[in-house]
Amino acid sequence: MSGEAVHEQRHHLLLRIAHWAQALAILIMVGSGWRIYNQEPILPFRFPVMFTLGGGIKATLSRSNDPGVANAIAWHFAGMWLLGGAFLLYLGYGIVSGHFRRSYWPVGPKSFIRDLVAAATFKLPHTLGVYNAVQRAFYWGVILAVIMMIASGLAIWKPVQLAWLTALFGGFQGARVVHFLFMSAIVGFLGIHLALVALVPKTLQSMVLGHAREAAHPAPAGE
């Protein structure tokens, strides 16, 4: 038995700042984005107003004859700077410090399927500070999703000045659809991410305070 061994997770201050700034930015972007979407839905549904950002609709209607869309757009185009800045900090830190290489690599289809099956049958042990293949794939996935959100967002914002980018998405409407799809992916990621944090609250501690430790569990038989 390894009763005295401990697992430890450490997060550098820069990483924690990048993490929480991105968390806030994503809440702002999704909340205001849903309000903007509601004005001209591309699918046959609208998001409940209580989950959107843009002020009380009655207040903005009486103040400016506008159902909070102006406000939501103002949030969206302020939030984009926060998201862009925090995301660059995250990428910069992850690459320079070796965090990405150390924690998110390697990942391949074989290990992904092995860990996914193990997780689905509740046989995947969680070791603080070590990401399994499913988690690694998820982090790469959400990085890709944020890149696609920024690219499709720019294509919607500047379909003339960045016409080449809009064309890459198959035009203005194509960019809107892509923007919606990757928003859905990020919201999906957020749901799973929060569920996993709820299962292993120590990870929240390390993301806030910078470090967490726990006694090592004995390895399950067969591992």
Place this chain on the structure above:
Amino acid sequence: MIEDMERRRLLRGGLSMGALTLLTGCDLSDSNAVQQALAAVSRWNDRVQAALFSGTRLAPTFDERLAVKNFRYNAWYPADKAPKLTEDTYKLYLAGLIHDKQPWTVQQLYGLPQETQVTRHVCVEGWNMIGKWTGTPLRTFLERVGADTTARYVGYECADGYYEAMDMPTALHPQTIMAFKLSDEILPQKYGYPFKIRIPTKLGFKNPKWVTTLFVTNTQPRGFWPDRGYNWFSGI
């Protein structure tokens, strides 16, 4: 014990209030401080967009078969309330830094050299529509009336009380036109007769209809929707 329960209730109350505020953003968005902060970022975004704008980069043009015939009517009031201007009484008034302020009649305007464009109209609400517009480049008109094209802004007032403006580089852009025709027909009344300013490098609300006054100025003019919280530059 009671104190402890009180504290817990307070804590729980505080947490759910906080969560609610965060979720709805109601109190947050309607507070003056937040409004002012967002407005400050919006002004910064004006400058970023002005820097991104190119006076020579053209908006994509399309095959005219893609042009929508039944164009969407859009205003804050129904189409039957739209201004009905007539050729007999209409005049375009000029003001500000313009040498020749003689008002223009419909006949004079329609006698100007014209060109046709098939471009995409993008609305701030998210919808878009390709249309075919014909008219005079605003640049041609501004030069003809002796406007000071080194000034910073061109503003306009409309028959329905609408008011908007744009930066001079956009006003001089080759695709910014005074559109007299939509789909080869004289601009119908509900779309802005006798003309609208068609600016394919700006969001739809920067494209005014039923223009009655055009002026040139160095002071940034206000805009109807920017006064209601939308971004001023609104370039695309």
